[in-house]
Amino acid sequence: MTDSNADARVLIVDDEPAMRSVLSEALEAEGFQVRRAASTQEALTMLEHERPHVVILDLMLPDGDGIELACRIRKSWSVSIMAMSASDAMIDRARESPSVDEVLSKPFEWETLVEGLQRLVA
Numbered sequence: 001m002t003d004s005n006a007d008a009r010v011l012i013v014d015d016e017p018a019m020r021s022v023l024s025e026a027l028e029a030e031g032f033q034v035r036r037a038a039s040t041q042e043a044l045t046m047l048e049h050e051r052p053h054v055v056i057l058d059l060m061l062p063d064g065d066g067i068e069l070a071c072r073i074r075k076s077w078s079v080s081i082m083a084m085s086a087s088d089a090m091i092d093r094a095r096e097s098p099s100v101d102e103v104l105s106k107p108f109e110w111e112t113l114v115e116g117l118q119r120l121v122a
Contacts, residue, residue, distance in 0.1 A: 008121040013043040014058040040064035059085040070099040080120035
C-alpha cells in the first residue's frame with residue numbers, strides 16, 4: 001500500500017465484470033479508494049453522489065460513447081479522466097479530446113496505469 005494513494009478516490013467505469021474486479025482489487029491493494037460502474041448511466045448516477053479524483057473510463061460501453069461520456073463528466077464535475085480502450089480508433093479519438101487527461105491502450109502495463117493515476121491525483 002502506498003500512503004500517498006490513501007485518500008485518492010477512483011471510479012472505474014467498464015462493462016466487463018472481470019476488468020472491473022481485477023482493477024478494483026489491485027488498486028485497493030495500492031491504497032486507492034475504489035468504486036465501480038458498469039455503464040454510462042450507472043457512472044453518471046454514482047457521480048451525483050461520489051466525488052472521485054479520477055474516473056478510469058473504458059471508451060467502448062454498451063449504452064454510450066465513452067468520449068461523449070468524458071465530455072459530459074467534464075462539463076458537470078471537476079474530475080480527471082483516464083480513458084482506456086483496445087480500439088486504436090477510440091484511442092486516437094481520446095488523445096484528441098480535451099476532456100481526457102490520460103489514455104491507456106489495452107492491454108497495458110500495470111505500472112503505467114498506477115503512474116498515470118498518481119500524476120492525476122497529485
